[in-house]
């Protein structure tokens with residue numbers, strides 16, 4: 477297989493790289509301590525097929541749905557993207573990839589590991605073993621509010637993001653770079669502070685990617701850009717190399733493009749690469765490895 481050159485070494489002038497491949501084979505080709513920040517959002521092992529059908533709704537007198545004010549609408553399906561989220565050997569699958577992640581991280585580097593309540597406890601123990609407990613910095617709880625509410629238990633409406641650093645003191649972290657949030661009681665802090673807002677804590681409230689919003693790519697489990705923006709801005713510097721080897725729709729890449737970071741993305745699902753090709757259309761600073769762009773433009 478081609479050696480996956482880290483972005484700065486590339487001869488073709490591309491600043492960013494996207495691979496269609498199993499991530500373990502790509503990780504094994506990367507140099508030690510060559511990446512500044514890693515964000516990964518592996519399949520959560522929900523034991524379901526993750527699928528999303530994109531639809532288009534138009535006004536039509538003969539439409540099959542009635543909307544606001546009794547108007548008729550027609551809904552057409554634009555296609556379904558999906559991937560299998562079931563692994564009986566989930567930790568065995570993750571372990572070699574997390575060991576590689578630790579190896580390729582620079583001394584000042586950080587790993588954000590995105591998971592949910594079903595697997596987080598097992599993953600925390602595995603990551604403690606690989607990084608060391610002294611390198612565990614935070615468990616971020618991302619809370620959202622979407623969908624139905626169970627009447628048989630408290631509806632789970634959060635994900636967990638574990639933050640580990642390669643070195644317990646030398647890591648990059650600058651929360652002053654990130655968006656600030658409103659005070660709950662702005663009247664108690666004075667107008668100037670209320671206007672500035674406050675630094676986020678380890679509990680983040682952020683909506684999921686809205687179904688009809690412009691950010692929506694149609695890829696199932698796409699994460700909001702606001703979450704990735706915070707992570708990239710706080711834990712890397714302009715020009716740094718950020719890797720996401722469960723890239724999906726490429727949200728990490730989108731956050732890097734906004735903020736002058738370089739990215740290396742990997743996904744083994746051709747559908748994810750097609751979505752990324754559309755998301756990053758028109759950019760000539762991305763090198764595509766193992767994926768033929770012809771037919772996606």
Ligand SMILES: C[S@@+](CC[C@H](N)C(=O)[O-])C[C@H]1O[C@@H](n2cnc3c(N)ncnc32)[C@H](O)[C@@H]1O
Pocket residue numbers: 497498499500517518519520559695696697698699700721722723724725726727728742743744745748
């Ligand atoms: C939860 S999704 C990531 C979503 C992404 N964070 C986003 O915002 O769109 C997980 C992704 O991991 C990919 N994946 C699963 N196993 C993989 C492997 N061994 N190598 C590369 N990608 C893999 C799946 O195809 C899927 O796109």
